[in-house]
Amino acid sequence: MTASGASLSRFIGPDGLAVAALPDFARDAAELVRLYRAMLLTRAFDEKAVALQRTGRLGTFAVSLGQEAVSVGVAAGMRAEDVFLPSFREQGGQLWRGVTPLELFLYWGGDERGSDFKGPRQDFPICIPVGSHPPHAVGVAMAFKLRREPRVAVCVLGDGATSKGDFAEAINMAGVWNAPAVFVVNNNRWAISVPLARQTAARSLAQKAVAAGIPGEQVDGNDVVAVRATVERAVERARGGGGPSLVEALTYRLGDHTTADDASRYRDDAEVSPHWAEEPVLRLRRHLTATGAWDRAREEQAIAAAAAAVNADADRYLATPAQPRETIFDFTYAAMPADLDAQRRAALGGA
Amino acid sequence: MEELNLVQAVNRALARAMADDPSVVVLGEDVGRDGGVFRATDGLWTRFGDERVIDTPLAEAAIAGVAVGMAAQGLRPVAEIQFTGFIYPPIDQLVNHASRLRTRTRGRLACPMVLRAPCGGGIHAPEHHSESPEAMLAQIPGLRVVLPSSPARAYGLLLAAIRDPDPVVFLEPTRLYRALREPVDDNGEALPLDRCFVLREGKDITLVTWGATVVETLAAAELLAGEGIAAGVIDVATLHPLDQETIVAAVRRTGRCVIAHEAPLSGGWGAEIAARLAEHAFASLLAPIQRVAGYDTVMPLPRLEAHYLPSTQRIAAAARRAMGFA
Ligand SMILES: Cc1ncc(C[n+]2csc(CCOP(=O)(O)OP(=O)(O)O)c2C)c(N)n1
Ligand SMILES: [Mg+2]
Numbered sequence: 001m002t003a004s005g006a007s008l009s010r011f012i013g014p015d016g017l018a019v020a021a022l023p024d025f026a027r028d029a030a031e032l033v034r035l036y037r038a039m040l041l042t043r044a045f046d047e048k049a050v051a052l053q054r055t056g057r058l059g060t061f062a063v064s065l066g067q068e069a070v071s072v073g074v075a076a077g078m079r080a081e082d083v084f085l086p087s088f089r090e091q092g093g094q095l096w097r098g099v100t101p102l103e104l105f106l107y108w109g110g111d112e113r114g115s116d117f118k119g120p121r122q123d124f125p126i127c128i129p130v131g132s133h134p135p136h137a138v139g140v141a142m143a144f145k146l147r148r149e150p151r152v153a154v155c156v157l158g159d160g161a162t163s164k165g166d167f168a169e170a171i172n173m174a175g176v177w178n179a180p181a182v183f184v185v186n187n188n189r190w191a192i193s194v195p196l197a198r199q200t201a202a203r204s205l206a207q208k209a210v211a212a213g214i215p216g217e218q219v220d221g222n223d224v225v226a227v228r229a230t231v232e233r234a235v236e237r238a239r240g241g242g243g244p245s246l247v248e249a250l251t252y253r254l255g256d257h258t259t260a261d262d263a264s265r266y267r268d269d270a271e272v273s274p275h276w277a278e279e280p281v282l283r284l285r286r287h288l289t290a291t292g293a294w295d296r297a298r299e300e301q302a303i304a305a306a307a308a309a310v311n312a313d314a315d316r317y318l319a320t321p322a323q324p325r326e327t328i329f330d331f332t333y334a335a336m337p338a339d340l341d342a343q344r345r346a347a348l349g350g351a
Numbered sequence: 352m353e354e355l356n357l358v359q360a361v362n363r364a365l366a367r368a369m370a371d372d373p374s375v376v377v378l379g380e381d382v383g384r385d386g387g388v389f390r391a392t393d394g395l396w397t398r399f400g401d402e403r404v405i406d407t408p409l410a411e412a413a414i415a416g417v418a419v420g421m422a423a424q425g426l427r428p429v430a431e432i433q434f435t436g437f438i439y440p441p442i443d444q445l446v447n448h449a450s451r452l453r454t455r456t457r458g459r460l461a462c463p464m465v466l467r468a469p470c471g472g473g474i475h476a477p478e479h480h481s482e483s484p485e486a487m488l489a490q491i492p493g494l495r496v497v498l499p500s501s502p503a504r505a506y507g508l509l510l511a512a513i514r515d516p517d518p519v520v521f522l523e524p525t526r527l528y529r530a531l532r533e534p535v536d537d538n539g540e541a542l543p544l545d546r547c548f549v550l551r552e553g554k555d556i557t558l559v560t561w562g563a564t565v566v567e568t569l570a571a572a573e574l575l576a577g578e579g580i581a582a583g584v585i586d587v588a589t590l591h592p593l594d595q596e597t598i599v600a601a602v603r604r605t606g607r608c609v610i611a612h613e614a615p616l617s618g619g620w621g622a623e624i625a626a627r628l629a630e631h632a633f634a635s636l637l638a639p640i641q642r643v644a645g646y647d648t649v650m651p652l653p654r655l656e657a658h659y660l661p662s663t664q665r666i667a668a669a670a671r672r673a674m675g676f677a
Pocket of ligand 1: 089128129130131157158159160161162188190191192253257380409411433437
């Protein structure tokens with residue numbers, strides 16, 4: 001039990017050593033390497049996105065530096081047929097589920113085609129209005145329930161998002177209806193400049209589940225094994241009719257809020273630097289190295305492979321021409337209303 | 352006199368209002384130590400302290416609702432919604448409470464609050480950060496809606512909004528935040544909340560606009576001048592309640608009118624203005640009123656937004672169409 005009263009689940013400590021008997025999937029070195037590579041890919045994607053933004057070739061972008069284990073771990077705890085409802089900092093989970101770096105570059109580059117995922121067709125697009133998507137997860141879950149489909153809706157939101165009414169309304173409703181939905185709070189301790197202590201007087205975010213009458217638990221969000229195991233358990237419980245739950249993953253936002261933010265205005269290095277010792281990529285690398293599953297050569301090869309995958313899609317993105325301007329109109333309705341078509345024709349006529 | 356851009360002018364007006372009146376408080380997400388994501392509240396937290404410059408949790412509906420409570424108590428809250436894309440939950444508070452507290456209580460309670468929010472497109476912002484919802488706000492009875500288009504007008508209108516006894520939504524065009532500077536006298540003088548600004552006189556046609564589109568409209572007027580067409584430009588910075596008189600008087604003189612705005616065409620505030628002109632300037636009209644607006648579509652993401660926003664060319668073309676009627 002932690003000070004907050006909820007139990008914190010952790011399998012691998014910051015030094016890379018196991019602190020508890022590992023779950024089955026984590027006894028398979030190949031599976032751990034898969035999770036590790038997914039975190040490296042996320043980091044490589046973030047680095048490239050920032051580089052493109054800094055050179056004027058991408059819009060504002062939210063890096064997930066230090067939070068890769070939450071994003072990847074959540075997605076790894078789901079099945080392909082489940083539905084993912086991400087916030088704007090969950091590229092790690094999106095990539096795991098088959099959204100391509102190209103699609104993510106397009107989206108953040110200001111092109112709607114980036115939300116037309118070729119892989120996970122039923123996953124929701126990135127949610128920008130903070131905390132407005134938990135109710136969607138309840139709706140998705142109720143559709144599964146109505147059709148007797150053994151599927152689960154998984155919504156990831158930030159610590160700041162838990163202050164929104166929509167979040168409280170959604171977990172309450174999910175509880176009443178026993179909806180097969182899992183809500184994961186990616187608690188990176190900051191909402192732009194607002195630290196958690198100014199976001200809530202609650203001792204934990206997991207305890208917000210108590211009032212909704214659903215289970216709530218905390219997990220070490222820098223331990224990808226713990227995130228995956230916890231989310232998998234929550235998702236399988238929901239799938240089996242055991243109802244919704246809330247998972248609070250404790251991590252830390254090592255970077256600026258977005259490329260438009262300068263975090264040095266509101267927090268100093270002394271606040272941030274201790275968290276570098278906790279970060280998830282280093283932690284799993286230590287673990288893999290200690291167990292003999294990893295070495296320098298493999299590390300170099302894996303980093304190069306991640307960068308190559310990201311760079312190839314960045315090149316494709318940069319070579320993708322903008323959509324024709326009539327597409328501004330074309331997806332407004334299933335069928336083009338005559339009234340809108342008149343505007344469309346006038347626009348194309350240059351009028 | 353100091354040269355300020357629009358966001359600096361907003362900052363000066365806030366500082367001035369806070370210095371003059373201890374009942375003025377600022378609240379919103381990241382408005383404190385960070386000084387606001389656009390820096391509109393920069394320096395206020397240091398100067399006035401965290402009791403009057405309040406960083407809120409992430410909860411827009413409550414930010415607006417808290418402002419209602421403060422205002423009913425006689426404080427003068429200036430609440431910031433970080434982008435107009437997040438103003439929709441507060442609309443509940445505006446419609447059901449802020450705008451009708453005076454009416455409901457027959458004047459016993461009032462709601463002298465200001466809700467500030469950056470608005471509009473053209474800065475290549477992420478999804479949901481570029482919309483122009485002024486018409487849906489301007490339709491709320493009991494609310495004032497203001498949308499300045501220059502640093503000096505932003506300064507004077509924000510002071511007026513804060514001092515006004517009724518709730519005001521104050522929209523700030525992000526595209527103009529840093530686009531231009533002009534001398535702003537930080538003298539504490541407010542501008543009237545119910546007058547249009549005539550930015551340019553012209554006897555042939557009247558161009559009516561507001562917000563960031565003022566820039567393209569002035570450019571269109573310049574272009575038209577080169578073609579021998581004298582176009583006047585009116586900035587309707589105080590959208591609601593509307594200064595019908597100035598607009599009607601101008602169109603009665605010219606007989607021709609183009610209305611330009613970023614928000615979608617149908618039900619946009621241009622429709623209201625066109626209806627007023629049809630009612631009150633009908634006999635003077637020499638051509639159908641032309642509207643140039645955003646389309647009735649979702650605001651496109653940055654790669655296509657330039658095709659959506661009313662351009663100088665589209666505004667000038669509409670004016671030429673109006674001039675073509677004999
Ligand atoms: C409803 C809403 N309000 C404000 C914003 C502006 N904004 C974007 S991210 C953010 C902070 C979000 O904090 P949190 O939920 O903790 O997620 P994090 O950014 O830490 O991933 C804010 C205020 C927004 N996008 N949506
Ligand atoms: Mg956060």
